[in-house]
Amino acid sequence: MQQKNITGFEKEYETKDHPNIKGVQIIDGKNNFQISWLNQQGYCEYQIYLEYMKGIETPATPEMTHGSDIHNQLETIFKKDATPSTFEEAVEVSKSEASMSRECFVISPKYGIRGYIDEIWMTPEEIVIIDDKPGRTPYFSTMNQVRAYCLAFKDMTNDERPIKAALRERGTSNLFWIEIFTEDVEKQIKFTIDRMHGLLEGSRPFVPTKNPNKCRSCRYKRYCEHYKHE
Template sequence: MQQKNITEFEKEYDIKEHPSIKGIQIIEGKNNFPISWLNQQGYCEYQIYIEYMKGIETVPTPEMTHGSAIHNQLETIFKQDATPATFEEAVEASKETASMSRECFVVAPEYGIRGYIDEIWMKPTEIVIIDDKPGRTPYQSTMNQVRAYCLAYKNMTDETRTIKAALRERGTDNLFWIEVFTPEIEKEIKFTIERMHGLLDGKKPFIPTKNPNKCRSCRYKRYCEHYKK
């Protein structure tokens, strides 16, 4: 596959920073959150409240640091041989010739989500959207994250080709989970995204995890009123 380094977009958006919630932008007049938050939501919603609503910052875990290092290394290698292209050029060209890109930015103002796809394969017959994760377990939270990338991509392109969501073991070629982005799955992820907006708008309460193992390993436990030693 050809390697395309997507560096810009033909469409421009009206973007403002949210006045009080860290990480939230207001795009086309609607709150817009990073898609990666869906992974955090599945782990513990209250963690989102502590980090972004209260603005508590902590030191990254060794696992986070290691993951970022691998991610940056792959991105550097990719850019060495990739050809610059706009998002629209890459999508259109892929209808004839398969290509792949890393760190592909997608945004869907209609649904209030945005994020960077780790890797995307654009083929004449299908689009495969890949998110790299440690381990080989497809958790609901990680599946929701890559499904939201699919939704944002589809919203940007009105894509008629088959879209697939995939999880890959970080640092390997192992796609350990893959599914077709069906209308039923699209409906489910829209529901999850709406819940996130309800949390951020103050219409719904942040529910803490009931898993004590998650609490013990949480980097925010010292700031959490729900943590029980």
């Protein structure tokens, strides 16, 4: 399998930062948020309000730092043997010869999402989009994140090959969850993305988690009006 280091795109978008929401860009007149926020949204929507609407900053947790270190190590190793390519070239070549890429950027102005895919396998038969996570549990939030990567890739390419979403145990080759990106799955993730846009536009309220275990381990709890101190 060829290794393709995707360094850019043939198509460029004019972007500007949202005036009030940190991390949101305006592309083609529509709010565009990072796909990784869907993981956070599934954990607790109010975290998104505190971090990006209120602008509250907290130190990275040891788990976050460890995850970033592993990502960087794998990316460095990958680039040593990878061939530079544009996104469009890599997709086209994969129709006749299998290839893989890491940290593949995808963007969809239509759905208002963007993000980096940890790893993508493109073969003449199928596309497999992989997101690395700690542990081996496929949470609804992490499944939604990788589903949104699939949606963005499909929107960018109009590729007719089957697309699969997968979660992999970080630092291993263990794909502990995999799913075909069907029309029903596509409808479900579009619904979730629409809700996210409603939150950012102010037409829907941010709903805090009701799970006390999440609250106790939350790095925003000291700033959260919903946190019940024990």
